[in-house]
Amino acid sequence: MAETENPKTKRRPIVRLGIFLISHSLLVSVVCCISGVVALLLLPVLAKNTYISENALLPGSASSMISNKDVLDANRLVKDTSNLIGHSGGIESQRLIAQYMSDLGAEVSYHKFHPHHNQFHSLNFFASSASGIIGENFSCSSYGINMVGIIRAPRGDGKEAIVLVTPYNTVTSGLGQSLSLGVAYSVFSLLTRVTWLAKDIIWLVADSRYGDHTPVAAWLRDYHTPVFSDLGIIDTNMCQESTNLYELNDNSNTEINTSDGFRRAGTMAAALVLKVADQNKQFEDTLSIYAEASNGQMPNLDLINVLVYLAVHRQGFHIRLGKLWSLLDSKWLKILGEILETLGNLAGSINPQWKFGIPATDYVDGTATLASSLYNQALGVPTGPHGAFRDYQIDAVTLEISAKFSSASRGRQNDFILRGGRLIEGVIRSVNNLLEKFHQSFFLYLLTAPTKFVSVGVYMIAFGLLVAPLPMVAASLYSGANDLNPSFKDDGSTPQATAEDDELDVMFRQWKWLNGAKNVFVIQVWGAIVSFFPYFISQIPDCTSTTSLLIWVLLSVFSLLFLYLILGSFFHLPQTREVAILKSVTISAAFIGLCLMSIINFATAEFGALMIVPMCLLSHPLKLDLRAKSLRNFSRAICNLVLGFVGFPPTAFFLLKVIFEGFSGVNVGDLWNWVESLWAWNSATYLYICMVHLPCWVLCIYILLHSC
Structure with a gap:
C-alpha cells in the first residue's frame, strides 16, 4: 500500500533518449553534420545496378520489323525537307510532312497555338502557361502550327496512346532535325502496317520556332483541356491576311486527309522526344538521355532502363548522361x-x-x-520538351542522338536511320506490352551512371543526417533559455519563492517563445512580399536584367526597413535569453521549411541544408564571441562571417554558377534571368529561396549583429 501511495516514476526509454540527445546537442550536431556530408559523398559507392521491374516490358524479345523500304522512304523525306528549308516561311515543309503522314493512312491534323512569352504572373504560379489564349498584344504573324498524325491501333480500344515528338523548325532547320523526322517516319511507317499494336500512336511534329517546350506544352494543354467555346482561342478565320491553316490545305496538287478539329487518342502511357544533333565530336554514335522535369520530377526508372538496354545491347549506341x-x-x-x-x-x-x-x-x-x-x-527547370509531359504525370524522356558520320555519307546515313528507328520501335513495342501505366520501378532516384542508380531510401539518409540536429538544438536552446531565469530583488537579495510565484514564473517561461515567434513571422511575411516584387518589376518597359535586379534589391531593403520601423517593438531583444529563444524558433522554422521542400524537390532541400544548417547552428552574437577573447569563440566568429557571406542567396548563386559552369560569362544580370526562369517554369525553388532561405539568412545575420 505504501508503494502505491508514493511511487517512484520512471521515464520511458524514448524520453530518456530525447533528454540525452538534447543535453548533448553540440556533440550530436557535429557527428550528424559530418555524417551527412560523408553519406552524400558515399552515394556513388552505394549506387546499385539498374534492373527492369516490370516483366511485361520484355525489351528486345522480338526482332525488329523495320524494312529497307521504310529507310528509303525516310531518306526521301529527309532529302525533300532539306531542300525546302527556308521556302515560303515553312509552309511547304509543313505541307510536305502532312502529305507523307497522309500517304501512310494516318489521321492528320494541325494544331495552331499562340506562343506564350515567359513572364511573371502572381495569380497562377503553379498553373500551366496560357499559350494558345490570345493576349492583349496578339499578332497574327506570331503563332505556330504543330502537325499531328495519329495511327489507330488495330488491337486497341482507343483508350491508351504512345506519343513520339520531333521538334522541327521550318525556317532554320538543319540536317539534324531533318534526320529526326526521318527516324520518326521510319517507325511511323512500320506501325501503320503491324497487327500487334494495342495502343494508338501519336506523332507530333512540334513547331520549334518558339522553342522546343512551348509547342509541346500548348498541344498537351489543349489535349487535356477540351474547349467548349471559341472565346480567347486562336481561330483559323482570325488571320486571313497572313499564313494560316487554309494555306496548308489549299493549293496542293495531292489530296491530304486532314481534319479541321482537334484530334485526340487515348490516355498517354509514355512519350519520347527525339532529337538528332547537327554535329558530333564523338568517335561513335552516342545517345544522350535527358530525364529531369519541373521541380525535380523524374520518369519511371523502367522507361530509362528499357532505353539503355535497347540502345547498348541491341543498337550499339554509347549512352551519355549529363556530367x-x-x-x-x-x-x-x-x-x-x-x-x-x-x-x-x-x-x-x-x-x-x-x-x-x-x-x-x-x-x-x-x-x-x-x-x-x-x-x-x-x-x-526541365532539361527538354519532355518536361511538359511530366506536368501531366506522363512518363517521358528526351533522346538526343549524335551520329559520327558526315552529311555526305549516304550509306552511313541509311544505317543511322535504321538503327535509330529500331531503337524507337523497340521502346514503343515494350510500352505497348504494358497493361497499365509505369508503376513498378522507382520515381524518386538519382543516376550515377546509365546502369547505376541511388534510390530514395538511400539518398534521404544524407539529408536526414544533415537536418537531424535542428530540432535537438532548438529544444536545447529553448530549455536552456528557460533555465536562465533567476529572479532578484532590487537590493540584490533572493526573494522568498512561493507556490503562486513559481506557477506564474513557469507560465511566463512557457509563453516567452511567442516574442521570438513574432520576429520570425514578420521576417516570413517580408519574404513573401519580396517574392512578389519581380512581378511588378517585370511590368517596367525596357528594363534590363541588371536594372531589374538592382530595383529588386532596393525594394527588398526598403521594405525590411519599413517593417522594422513600423514593427520595431517586435525586434527588441534586450537579453541573451531572448536571443536564444529567437535562434530556437529560427532553427525550428528552417527545419520545417527544409522538410517541406524535401517532399517537393529533394535536390533543392539538399543544397539548402548544406548552406542553412551550419549557418543556423553556429549563429551567435559576434559581440559576445569577440568579448570572450578565446580561440574557440574567435573561430566561431570567423565561421559565422564566412557562412553569412556564402549563405547570402545572390552570393550562393554566383558561387554555384562558377562551380558548375565556370568563370566565363558570369554577369550580374544572370541572377535576375535565373529567377525569372524559375518563376516562368513554375519552379518551387523560387518559393524556397524567398520563403525559407532568405528569411533564415536575415534572422541569422540579425542574431550575429545583435548586441546583448
Missing part, C-alpha cells in the same frame, strides 16, 4: 576515390562478401554525374 565536367579534373575527388578504392579492397580481403568500394575512376565519373543530376533537379 559536371569540372569535377572530373578535381584532385581532391580523385584522392577521395583512391581512398575509398583502397578501403574497398581491404574490406574484400578480410571478407569477400563485403562488396564495398569501386574503382577511383568510376567514383569520380559517378560523382560528376550525380552532381549534374542534383543540379538539374534543384533548378526545377
